[in-house]
Amino acid sequence: MIEHTATPAAPAGGAVPLARIRAALERELPRAVELRRRLHAAPDLSGMEGPTRDLVLAELPGGEVDAAGGTGALVRIGGPGPAVGVRAELDALAVTEQTGVPWASARAGRMHACGHDVHLAALVALSRAVHATEGSAPLVAVLQPREETYPSGARDIAESTLLRDHRITSIVGAHVQPTLARGHVAATPGAVNAAADEFRVVVRGRGGHAAYPHLTDDPVVALAHVVVALQRVVSRDVDPTSSAVLGVSTLLAGNAPNVVPDEACAAGTVRTMREATRDQVHRRLVEVAELVARAHGCTARVEITRGEPVLDNDPALAVRAGALLPELGLSVSLPMISYGADDFSYLAAALPGLMMFVGVDGGPGARLHGSDFLPSDDAVRDVAFAMLAGYAAAAGTEESLTRP
Template identity: 65%
Template structure:
């Protein structure tokens, strides 16, 4: 934690003072979750807890960007607003009051922490202004982060960096991963449609069976990663649904498979997709069928800025959080659309301690994690502000011939 002689000490102290209100907000958001694309109520609840006198820009349908701390170059801090189509099983008094919808991914924690940081910056000042990014549709397509990034609002607001944090039950409570480089994989979905010639199951020689053909396709795809990509570079290809036919004595004309491809390198992402199309087509042809492949392109690779990670690490330690070893996963997050355009840092905040996994109906991070996420976001914000100051000083020195 900063000392009294540190100009940031007032910010940390004010942040701590605001945590009870942030926890109360977390409870309200958790009790009234809003699904992806319908986050207006959540947005308005969070806006009511934010200082908005320096301007609010509506974006991405139900999203908003709030400037805190006056004009000038700023650091953006992202908070996701959407909940999941999950029926809650936590039993807490502030559990979801909307059947079938739940904050099972910690977005309520992220938003509450963001309001504490924004309020502290507004109250005691910060080294640079802050942009509170209230993002819709993190859990579904079309991505809210992509729409915000492509809108250009962050560039218009003078954004110098984007900071995010996500709760992570794979880490112990009280720890934060601040990993440089790629931390999350790209994520794309595919649909393979195999077409053959249907007929009576008693006369298979008169058919071109798409079920058998699709089975060959699925088996062939299992070697696409194990024998087609560098084993030192993570790639995941999973076929997750199969569908065909409706009667036991009828060979259908069509069989369909769906699945996902994830990669930690953009080059692998592109290569695997190209090979998937080729392998599916060739495997289906061996059975006298054809195969077509359609992709829904999702999030790109999420890459943390190495300088931001290095600058934030000591601040995390000073705040009392333990910095964990590097954490990377084949999970994905549309925060990656920000990392493609701005220096960015995604921090993973540990919640393990009796909690279930993300997206589980029993997943409920402790209220103490609001503090941890707020501290992680603050460390990222201060690190980005310091790097901006260093760049500005360097540019001014260069202009003056120093």
């Protein structure tokens, strides 16, 4: 993966005609809302997004199309030269929808519960507006597969030659966020999402009859102590100014109440905002598990699967996009940093990138990945205009939207 060190020169062609793109984007919104509802009703799971991709491609203006990540695509809007990439995710989740709207998922056990339908519709609207506006900087619509599962679709794209082939100089994304007020957008410089890793601890002992514990080396007791001991890694080993999350979320041991098993397993997640902290937590996770297990006459094997890197927003892009948001009728929220993860981070590690969080009204008690999560149609407009702010910031424009 190619890592960037500085924001590159803006795409050729001078300032993009923002006022005219804005007007064109307003005209595209009714069509985009209708598309969002069609996408929502027909979700595809990760790795099976071909029908969703084809539906989106049919709505995009004609342009150079390249396959990406198996079931994704990159679509170039505009002529040759440096371009701005704008990403939206194709996949849905294995969730049974409980919204009750007429356009709810028609596919049992599948749902757009993370707003990807909104992101896709917004990207189509922006792409059509840019295509319809003479003088616009080239835009590459990045239709990314497999955001919700491994292997990451964004990683596949970042490690391919596609970004270089399309001369993409910066990459922009926007994600709905129900914890922000509707109409508020966070364009925060620096780290905004954590690196996300998974771990599995297997404690091996010597099983036997539960009535004779002295003849066993009980891996259940050992694992229980490992889980408790791991809670001190963040509170006592990590610098409190560089925090982390180490959470154990699954436990598995035995299948009979009167049998001490030979093995007990735990699994969980590690979230960090700095690479040095990431390495430190991994090292201590292994040390604590092995030493505590040994103290109980057992052994421990730790498997760590490294996931997405830290999502690090380019400071210059974030500042420029933030300055444009109020002119687009959006409010700039306070900085938002989340220990959630998004594989957009692979793209932002390859190029200067900007991920914005867009406040939405997702319904009572709204939460991402919830079976009742349903942003209103207004979210399509807000995400589209956030994407426009990012696109304009990446294109290097200084033209005000308020000028005639």
